[in-house]
Amino acid sequence: MIKITTAAEETREVITEWKRQGLSVGFVPTMGFLHEGHKSLIDKAAKDNDRVAVSVFVNPMQFSPNEDLDKYPRDFAADTKLCEESGADLIFHPTPEELYPDGFCSFVDMTGPTAELCGKSRPIHFRGVCTVVNKLFNIIQPDRAYFGQKDAQQLAVIRRMVKDLNMPVEVIGCPIIREADGLAKSSRNKYLSEDERKAALILSKTIFMGEKMLKNGEKSISALLEAMRKNIEAEPLAKIDYVDAVDADSIRKIDAVQGRVLVAIAVYIGKTRLIDNFIFEA
Ligand code: AMP
Numbered sequence: 339m340i341k342i343t344t345a346a347e348e349t350r351e352v353i354t355e356w357k358r359q360g361l362s363v364g365f366v367p368t369m370g371f372l373h374e375g376h377k378s379l380i381d382k383a384a385k386d387n388d389r390v391a392v393s394v395f396v397n398p399m400q401f402s403p404n405e406d407l408d409k410y411p412r413d414f415a416a417d418t419k420l421c422e423e424s425g426a427d428l429i430f431h432p433t434p435e436e437l438y439p440d441g442f443c444s445f446v447d448m449t450g451p452t453a454e455l456c457g458k459s460r461p462i463h464f465r466g467v468c469t470v471v472n473k474l475f476n477i478i479q480p481d482r483a484y485f486g487q488k489d490a491q492q493l494a495v496i497r498r499m500v501k502d503l504n505m506p507v508e509v510i511g512c513p514i515i516r517e518a519d520g521l522a523k524s525s526r527n528k529y530l531s532e533d534e535r536k537a538a539l540i541l542s543k544t545i546f547m548g549e550k551m552l553k554n555g556e557k558s559i560s561a562l563l564e565a566m567r568k569n570i571e572a573e574p575l576a577k578i579d580y581v582d583a584v585d586a587d588s589i590r591k592i593d594a595v596q597g598r599v600l601v602a603i604a605v606y607i608g609k610t611r612l613i614d615n616f617i618f619e620a
Contacts, residue, residue, distance in 0.1 A: 340418065340421055340422045340426060340427065340428065340429060341427065341428045341429070342418065342428075342429045342431060343428065343429070343430050343431070344430075344431055344432055344433065344436060345432070345436060346432065346436060346437070346477045349391075349428070349430045349477050349478065350477060350479075352428055353391070353428075353477075353478055353479055356388070356389050357479070361387075361388035361389050362386075362387045362388045362389070362481045362482075363387055363388070363389050363390075363391060363478065363479065363480045363481050363482075364382075364383030364384070364386055364387030364389070364390045364391070364480060364481065364482045364483070364484065365383070365390075365391050365392075365393070365474070365475075365478045365480030365482070365483045365484070365507075366379045366380050366383050366390065366391070366392045366393070366426075366483070366484045367392075367393045367395075367470075367471060367474050367483070367485075368392060368393060368394055368395075368417075369394070369395065369396045369397065369410065369525065370394040370395070370396060370411075370412055370413070370414065370417050370525070371410075371411040371412060371413055371416075371417070371525035371528070372394075372416070372417045372420045372421070372525075373515075373523045373524075373525065374515050374523055375486055375488060375514070375515040375522075375523040375524070376392075376420070376486075377420055377423075377424050377515075378486075378512055378513075378515050379484040379485070379486060379512050380392060380420075380421065380424035380425070380426050380484075381424050381425070382484055382510070382512055383426075383482065383484050384424060384425035384426070386482055386510075387481065387482060389427045389428070390424075390425060390426045390427055390428070391426070391427065391428040391429075391430060391478050391480065392421050392426045392428070392429050392430070393429070393430040393431070393432075393474050393478070394414065394417050394429055394430070394431045395430075395431065395432055395437070395470070395474075396410050396412065397437075397466055397467070397470045398434050398438070398466075399438070399462075399465070399466030399469055399470060400460075400462070400463050400464075400465075400466025400467050400470065401463075401466070402460060402461070402462055402463070405460075406526075406529075409529075410525070411525055411526075411528045411529075414431065417429070430474075430477070430478065437470065437473060444469075445465055445468075445469045446465070446468040446469045446472045446499065446503075447465045447468065447469075448464060448465075448468055448495060448498065448499060448502075450498065450588065450589070451491065451494050451495050451498050451587075451588060451589035452464040452465075452491075452495055452589075453589070454491075454582065454584055454589050454590070454591060455491045455580060455582055455584065455589065455602050455604070456491050456492075456604060456613070457491070457589075458580065459579050459580065459604065464491075464492075464495050467492060467495065467496075468495065468496075468499050471483075471496055471499070472499070472503075472505075475505060475507055480507055481507070481508065482507065482508045482509075482510055483496075483507050483508070483509055483510065484510050484512055485509065485510070485511055485512070486511075486512050486513075486514065486515075487511050487512060487513055487514050487615070487617070488514045488515075488522055488523075488524070488613070488614075488615075489613070490586070490600050490602055490615045490617070491589055491600075491602065493509070493511050494586065494587055494588075494589050494600075495589075496509055497509050497587070514614075514615075516542065519539060519542075520539060520542035520543065520546065521535075521538055521539055521541065521542050522541070522542060522612075522613075522614050524612060524613075526610055526611070526612060527612075529608075529609070529610040530607060530608070530610055531608070533575065534575055534607045534608045534610065537573050537574075537575035537576060537607050538607045538610075538612060540569070540570055540572075540573040540576050540605070540607075541570075541603060541605055541607075541612055541613075541614040542614055543569070544566050544569045544570050544581075544603060544614075545601070545603065545614045545615065545616050547565070547566065547569055548562055548565070548566045548601050548616065549601075549616045549618065551565065552595060552599070552601075552618045552620075553618075556595070557594075557595055559583045559592060559593050559594065559595060560593075562583065562601070563581050563582065563583060563601075566581050566601075566603065567581050570603070570605055575607055575608060576605050576606070576607055577605065577606040578603075578604075578605055578606075579603075579604035579605060579606060579611060580602070580603065580604050581602075581603045582601070582602055582603075583599055583600070583601045583602075584599075584600050584602070585597055585598065585599070585600070586598035586599065586600035586617050595618070595620045596620050597619075597620060598617055598618075598619055598620075599617065599618045599619075599620060600615060600616075600617050601615060601616055601617075601618065602614075602615035603615065
């Protein structure tokens with residue numbers, strides 16, 4: 339039976355006992371409403387480690403007041419089932435009050451890799467992400483933590499935080515899992531109406547198109563981004579938040595195809611903001 343905890347203290351006790359037995363711990367932080375993207379992370383964690391902890395927590399600190407915190411989809415019973423089937427041993431499912439009690443006032447903030455892409459349109463987002471991931475790392479004390487390439491900037495930010503703050507955790511990036519038609523799996527896909535679901539395909543189509551252009555030898559970043567923007571603009575239900583190319587590790591803007599190039603997009607389909615990306619190694 340999978341163990342479910344809501345208190346940080348109790349979670350620590352479970353982990354401490356595992357560590358006492360010399361077992362390695364893999365950790366997968368999530369916001370719940372789990373799908374096969376999350377499952378791929380849990381499966382990988384189960385392969386690499388003796389024990390796997392998954393956190394299910396919709397972190398209020400990473401949402402701006404105008405964002406979708408209140409309507410973010412939740413289904414803890416289904417999440418528990420998926421975790422059990424994937425071989426997770428523990429789900430940490432705290433309340434916001436457990437992680438942010440009265441008087442909470444310490445934050446982990448970052449410059450650099452948070453400046454571009456999602457950091458521009460969601461200015462407080464990464465401070466919330468870094469703070470909660472730091473807290474979760476302190477509670478779970480994992481040997482390895484698993485993050486999806488789907489959130490490529492988040493992965494780069496976490497890698498940087500772990501390096502800068504000497505955290506004893508190995509960060510492991512996992513590939514993007516897609517629906518059969520190409521759309522990257524996301525809990526937010528649930529918001530899409532039937533027409534929007536069709537329109538949302540413009541993200542993956544544009545990503546595949548961009549990837550093909552670079553593979554075919556396109557050398558101009560501006561020509562690449564221009565072609566991708568045009569492609570998205572042809573879809574009436576789509577509104578571009580950003581279409582950008584940055585260095586995949588530093589998340590700094592680039593103007594030449596060199597090193598590890600992260601091409602990332604964020605697009606509103608109706609009211610739903612979706613993201614997708616690819617990495618091209620020049
Ligand atoms: P979330 O619950 O959306 O915060 O995501 C939790 C973790 O799952 C993050 O590391 C995400 O990058 C990862 N993830 C979400 N969707 C996918 C996907 N389609 N493929 C791979 N990883 C994903």
